[in-house]
Each structure stands twice: as structure tokens, then as C-alpha cells.
Amino acid sequence: MKIALDAMGGDYAPEQIVAGAIDAAQCFDCEIVLVGDQDKIQAQLDKFPNWENLKITVHHATEVIEMGEHPAAAVRKKKDSSLVVAAQLVKTGECDAVISAGSTGAAVTSALFILGRIAGIARPTIATPIPTGHGVTLLLDSGANVDSKPKHLQQSALMGSIYSECVFGVERPRVGLLNIGEEKTKGNEQVLSTYPLLENMHTINFIGNAEGRDITNGTVDVVVCDGFVGNIVLKFAEGLAKTLLKLIKEAIKNGGFLAKLGALLLAPTLKKIAKKIDYAEYGGAPLLGIDGCYIIAHGSSNKKAIKSAIGVACEYVKRDVVSRIRENMQKEEMLANDQEK
Amino acid sequence: MKIALDAMGGDYAPEQIVAGAIDAAQCFDCEIVLVGDQDKIQAQLDKFPNWENLKITVHHATEVIEMGEHPAAAVRKKKDSSLVVAAQLVKTGECDAVISAGSTGAAVTSALFILGRIAGIARPTIATPIPTGHGVTLLLDSGANVDSKPKHLQQSALMGSIYSECVFGVERPRVGLLNIGEEKTKGNEQVLSTYPLLENMHTINFIGNAEGRDITNGTVDVVVCDGFVGNIVLKFAEGLAKTLLKLIKEAIKNGGFLAKLGALLLAPTLKKIAKKIDYAEYGGAPLLGIDGCYIIAHGSSNKKAIKSAIGVACEYVKRDVVSRIRENMQKEEMLANDQEK
Numbered sequence: 001m002k003i004a005l006d007a008m009g010g011d012y013a014p015e016q017i018v019a020g021a022i023d024a025a026q027c028f029d030c031e032i033v034l035v036g037d038q039d040k041i042q043a044q045l046d047k048f049p050n051w052e053n054l055k056i057t058v059h060h061a062t063e064v065i066e067m068g069e070h071p072a073a074a075v076r077k078k079k080d081s082s083l084v085v086a087a088q089l090v091k092t093g094e095c096d097a098v099i100s101a102g103s104t105g106a107a108v109t110s111a112l113f114i115l116g117r118i119a120g121i122a123r124p125t126i127a128t129p130i131p132t133g134h135g136v137t138l139l140l141d142s143g144a145n146v147d148s149k150p151k152h153l154q155q156s157a158l159m160g161s162i163y164s165e166c167v168f169g170v171e172r173p174r175v176g177l178l179n180i181g182e183e184k185t186k187g188n189e190q191v192l193s194t195y196p197l198l199e200n201m202h203t204i205n206f207i208g209n210a211e212g213r214d215i216t217n218g219t220v221d222v223v224v225c226d227g228f229v230g231n232i233v234l235k236f237a238e239g240l241a242k243t244l245l246k247l248i249k250e251a252i253k254n255g256g257f258l259a260k261l262g263a264l265l266l267a268p269t270l271k272k273i274a275k276k277i278d279y280a281e282y283g284g285a286p287l288l289g290i291d292g293c294y295i296i297a298h299g300s301s302n303k304k305a306i307k308s309a310i311g312v313a314c315e316y317v318k319r320d321v322v323s324r325i326r327e328n329m330q331k332e333e334m335l336a337n338d339q340e341k
Numbered sequence: 342m343k344i345a346l347d348a349m350g351g352d353y354a355p356e357q358i359v360a361g362a363i364d365a366a367q368c369f370d371c372e373i374v375l376v377g378d379q380d381k382i383q384a385q386l387d388k389f390p391n392w393e394n395l396k397i398t399v400h401h402a403t404e405v406i407e408m409g410e411h412p413a414a415a416v417r418k419k420k421d422s423s424l425v426v427a428a429q430l431v432k433t434g435e436c437d438a439v440i441s442a443g444s445t446g447a448a449v450t451s452a453l454f455i456l457g458r459i460a461g462i463a464r465p466t467i468a469t470p471i472p473t474g475h476g477v478t479l480l481l482d483s484g485a486n487v488d489s490k491p492k493h494l495q496q497s498a499l500m501g502s503i504y505s506e507c508v509f510g511v512e513r514p515r516v517g518l519l520n521i522g523e524e525k526t527k528g529n530e531q532v533l534s535t536y537p538l539l540e541n542m543h544t545i546n547f548i549g550n551a552e553g554r555d556i557t558n559g560t561v562d563v564v565v566c567d568g569f570v571g572n573i574v575l576k577f578a579e580g581l582a583k584t585l586l587k588l589i590k591e592a593i594k595n596g597g598f599l600a601k602l603g604a605l606l607l608a609p610t611l612k613k614i615a616k617k618i619d620y621a622e623y624g625g626a627p628l629l630g631i632d633g634c635y636i637i638a639h640g641s642s643n644k645k646a647i648k649s650a651i652g653v654a655c656e657y658v659k660r661d662v663v664s665r666i667r668e669n670m671q672k673e674e675m676l677a678n679d680q681e682k
Contacts, residue, residue, distance in 0.1 A: 262606025
């Protein structure tokens with residue numbers, strides 16, 4: 001199995017990307033192809049004396065798509081950018097999966113332009129794992145599409161369920177529809193029309209509406225929503241975590257000796273919790289619905305996040321998520337036809 | 342000034358409601374009318390030997406609207422319920438404000454049926470203060486309406502700005518439109534159409550789009566969104582806080598002696614932070630757009646939350662928020678007409 005890794009995308013590229021690849025190559029049964037500026041990648045690789053013993057190669061690409069660039073224009077123009085070349089390696093069959101921590105917009109665009117969608121899938125969606133302390137909840141769509149139609153949310157439910165099962169090993173994942181109340185009659189037009197579609201699906205375990213609080217309380221495995229809502233929830237969580245951390249640091253700094261001592265003694269315990277809820281432990285977010293494995297890593301990915309993303313890509317390919325989606329799409333259609341007869 | 346307080350609404354009614362009224366009556370310059378079952382309220386009041394010296398009276402109401410009841414049906418049927426009677430006291434001019442921690446749906450319905458909307462306001466919105474550690478951000482609408490039209494979000498912006506100024510004392514509150522990116526061209530149809538409306542307003546300080554992370558980072562004072570999104574964000578925050586607290590408690594419980602000692606030493610510092618971000622400190626959420634002061638307190642309000650809600654109601658009435666909304670509505674119209682000429 002070969003993974004194309006965009007070495008130039010992300011806030012800490014190429015340093016943390018290369019370091020993550022080094023770690024992953026020692027853990028997972030795959031070959032990693034670092035795509036990007038050969039000299040810059042080499043300089044990072046040279047920091048690891050043993051790297052030549054690992055299954056890591058470099059694929060040169062001259063350009064880089066920057067964060068501020070217009071996604072479609074950049075992907076069209078910069079044909080030799082690390083992001084575009086990495087996707088091409090999957091298209092040509094040279095690699096089995098692509099991972100990028102670069103611009104999300106450019107990633108989605110390149111995935112659509114180069115790899116295309118699975119037949120029957122109207123829109124790809126970003127599925128982000130949210131740590132709950134005792135596992136993860138998969139939130140999708142977390143930002144690929146806005147103004148989704150009920151049909152799109154239905155496809156998200158199908159794909160999210162398969163991903164949760166294949167990559168996180170959840171048996172019969174509980175799928176919930178993100179809403180403002182438990183009752184079937186609650187919500188906006190979008191979710192009101194989506195509910196009966198999910199209720200009538202045969203390949204998912206739909207448990208009804210999920211509320212905002214359910215995203216982290218462990219009562220649901222897959223939460224389906226529009227990308228507008230999902231993106232706001234995700235960024236809100238990030239902001240809240242930062243605000244809390246800042247407040248705690250401020251308070252300890254301004255606290256007396258006992259507070260400082262307490263913080264010191266409690267630090268190992270808090271670190272354990274931080275590890276449990278660290279998104280970096282759960283790898284990137286797959287772009288589900290693309291005809292190939294495309295993993296979007298967080299822009300501020302460190303080497304741990306990159307290593308996790310590579311692990312996720314390996315599972316994705318090994319469990320053949322794309323074929324599973326295709327099969328279940330057919331099953332849903334077939335069963336729907338059976339009912340109509 | 343007289344405040345009608347629904348003594349029977351909320352998870353901890355009437356005990357915590359009455360206790361909150363006792364505290365508030367010693368703090369704020371207002372008379373509190375406890376509305377509900379006289380005997381039950383009396384039993385709570387008797388716990389406070391000095392209550393007869395305070396400006397507190399009881400207004401008997403025989404019925405109670407339960408949390409599960411259908412809002413419109415319950416408000417129509419239970420004419421002698423504490424919630425309906427409390428709103429009637431404002432309608433007849435006997436009281437200046439009403440506060441309830443009961444069913445939000447029933448509160449919105451009774452406000453609409455009994456007090457009605459301010460002329461020109463299409464829909465009332467719930468404005469919830471979100472503590473940021475160094476103040477609050479006002480999030481509205483946090484659940485009164487879904488599928489809001491741009492016009493409704495525009496009115497929310499106007500009302501939220503006035504509320505932030507009058508009740509939280511913020512000068513020229515920074516108003517942001519909740520979106521998935523900073524750029525004007527990002528977002529769903531709803532926010533894309535709302536942006537130019539906000540940009541052309543004269544009575545608010547519109548600073549552009551706000552992202553999820555901005556809700557708690559102190560860069561914006563008023564965040565405008567659809568009630569579907571606002572409600573999900575609020576409940577997500579509640580759920581996340583609970584999950585984090587549970588994880589920390591578990592970790593300390595399973596930790597060794599040093600972790601337990603650390604937690605003990607750090608407790609006073611953490612309590613200070615908890616106080617800063619405790620929603621109970623910031624009172625209830627006003628139902629803006631109603632022709633009268635209607636404050637919705639959280640269902641699980643304790644006496645501190647009730648006391649804060651009473652403080653908020655006093656400011657609302659004193660600063661005459663309703664008239665300010667009416668004035669600014671007219672100002673916006675006049676200026677818009679002037680521009681057209």
C-alpha cells in the first residue's frame with residue numbers, strides 16, 4: 001500500500017509532515033511518498049539518520065498552493081503543486097491514498113477535479129472525528145457543502161456509518177440527525193424532510209434526532225448535519241478549548257504558591273485527559289464520497305496528527321471503504337426499488 | 342418596578358425560584374411578585390424568617406404548564422397557569438417584566454399570544470449571553486425560530502445590539518454574522534443575503550462575518566444567527582462542559598494521592614474560573630422583539646441564576662429596551678428612505 005503525503009501543506013510543513021511520516025513508516029504497513037520540494041523534504045529527512053531504512057520515497061513537485069489562494073483557480077493553475085501531484089498519484093494508480101494538511105478548499109477541489117465522485121454520490125462530505133473521552137463521534141458534513149438537500153444528508157448518513165464501522169471498528173454505528181429537539185416534528189425544513197429518508201434506510205442504524213449536547217456525550221456514533229452547521233460547531237469547539245486553556249493559565253499565573261503547586265501535581269492527570277480528547281490522536285478527516293481515499297488533515301497538524309492520518313488512510317484502503325460505499329448505495333437503491341414494487 | 346416571576350417553572354421550582362427572589366429583593370430596587378401555587382410558595386418563603394420585610398408578594402395561580410406539553414395547546418388551555426398569569430400581569434400593566442424558567446416553547450407562545458410583538462418586528466428572538474471569561478458574547482437567535490429570512494436576522498442584529506448596550510453596558514457593540522468564513526462571499530444562501538442588509542444598517546456597528554471560534558474569543562459582542570444554528574451551538578457547549586467535567590472528575594478519582602492533592606490545591610483557582618464562565622452569573626435570555634420585558638431563564642436555573650435574571654429584567658425595564666428597539670427601527674427606516682431619495 002502506498003500513501004501520497006502532501007509534504008508542503010499545513011502550518012508546520014514540511015517539518016512536522018516529514019516527522020509524522022517517519023513515525024508512521026515505523027508503525028504501519030505502508031510505503032509513504034512525500035510529495036513536494038525535493039530539497040526541502042530532503043533537508044528534513046536528513047534529520048533522521050535511519051530514514052533510508054524506512055519505506056519512504058520523495059516525489060518532486062515544484063509548486064505550493066498557499067492558504068489564501070482561490071481553491072479552483074489554484075488547482076487549475078498550479079498543475080505541479082504538491083497537492084495536485086499527490087492526487088494525481090492516486091488517479092494514476094501509483095498510490096492508494098492521498099493526505100494533505102493544506103487548504104481545505106483546494107483539497108476538496110482537487111479531489112473533485114482529479115479523482116471525481118463515487119457513482120451516484122451527489123456531493124462529497126468531510127467527516128470529522130470529535131473525541132468524547134471514551135471514543136469519537138463522527139460529525140459530517142463538517143464544511144464541504146452548505147445548503148445541502150435531504151438527499152445529500154441521506155448519502156452522508158450512509159457514508160459516515162460505513163466509515164465509523166470500517167475505520168473506528170464500531171459495530172452497527174448509531175446514526176443521529178443533528179437537530180434542535182428529539183421529536184421528529186422539530187427542526188428546520190432541511191431536517192424535517194431528511195428524517196423520513198433516514199428512517200427508511202436499510203443499511204444504517206438510525207436512532208433519530210441528536211441534539212448539540214449528544215455530540216460529545218457518547219450516545220451516538222455518527223452525527224449528520226449540513227456543512228454550515230458542522231463547520232460552526234467544529235470551530236466553536238476549537239475556540240472554546242483555547243479560551244478555557246487561556247483562562248486556566250491566566251488563573252494559575254495570577255494564583256498563589258498553592259495554586260501553582262496544585263497545577264504541578266495535577267499536570268500528569270490533566271495531560272492524560274488532554275491526550276484522550278486530542279484531535280491529533282484521531283487522524284484526519286476523510287473526504288467521503290470521493291472515488292479514492294482522500295484524507296484532509298488539520299491545518300495545524302503536528303507530527304502526531306500526520307501519523308494518525310496515515311494510520312486512518314491505511315485502514316480506509318485496507319477495509320476498502322470506497323467499495324463498501326458503492327455496495328451500500330446499490331443496496332439502498334435495490335431495497336428502495338423492492339419496496340416500490 | 343414590579344417583576345412577575347413564574348415560581349412554578351423550572352427543574353428546581355419552586356424552591357430555587359423563591360430563594361433567588363429572596364436574594365434579588367435584597368439587591369435590586371424592585372418588587373417581586375411570585376406567581377403560582379400559594380401554599381407551595383408560602384412553604385418556601387417560610388424558610389426565610391425575614392421575607393416579610395422584603396418587597397415580595399404572592400399572586401396565586403392554580404395550574405402549571407409541564408415541560409412535555411405542547412406549547413400552544415397548553416397556553417390556550419391552562420389560562421390559570423403560573424406562566425400565563427405572569428404574562429397577563431405585564432399585559433394589564435400591573436407588572437413591568439416577566440421571568441420564567443419553565444418550558445421555552447410555552448414561554449415564547451405566551452409572550453406572543455399575550456404581549457404581542459413590537460410593531461414592525463416579524464419574529465421575536467432569544468438572545469443568550471455566552472460567558473467568555475472576560476465578559477459575554479450575545480448569541481441570537483438561540484432557538485426561537487428556524488428557517489429565518491434575512492430580514493429576521495437583520496432585526497435580530499438591531500435588537501441584539503441595543504440589548505448588549507443597555508444591559509451589558511457595551512459601547513457601540515461589535516455585531517458579527519455567524520458564518521463559516523470571514524469573506525463576504527462565503528456561506529449559505531441565508532447569510533449571503535443577510536450580509537448586505539447588515540452592511541447597510543445605520544444603527545449598528547457591523548464588523549462582518551464571525552466564525553464559530555469568535556463566539557468565545559472576545560472579538561465580537563453580538564453574534565447573529567438562525568435559531569437552528571444558535572440552539573445547536575448552545576447545547577453543544579453545555580454538553581462539552583459536562584463531558585469535560587466528567588473526564589476530569591474520573592481522572593482525579595482514578596489518580597494517585599498527588600493528583601488528588603493537586604486537585605485540592607487548585608480547586609479555589611478553578612472555582613474562580615468556573616464563576617467567570619458560569620451562565621448563572623449572567624441571568625436569563627431575553628425574548629427580544631416582544632412588546633414588553635420577557636426573560637427566559639434556563640430550565641435548570643438555581644437561585645443564583647434567578648437572581649441574575651431579575652437583575653437583567655431590572656436593567657431591561659430601566660433602560661427601556663422596548664422603546665429603544667422601536668426608535669431604532671424607525672431610524673433605520675427613515676435613513677433607508679432618505680438614501681432612496
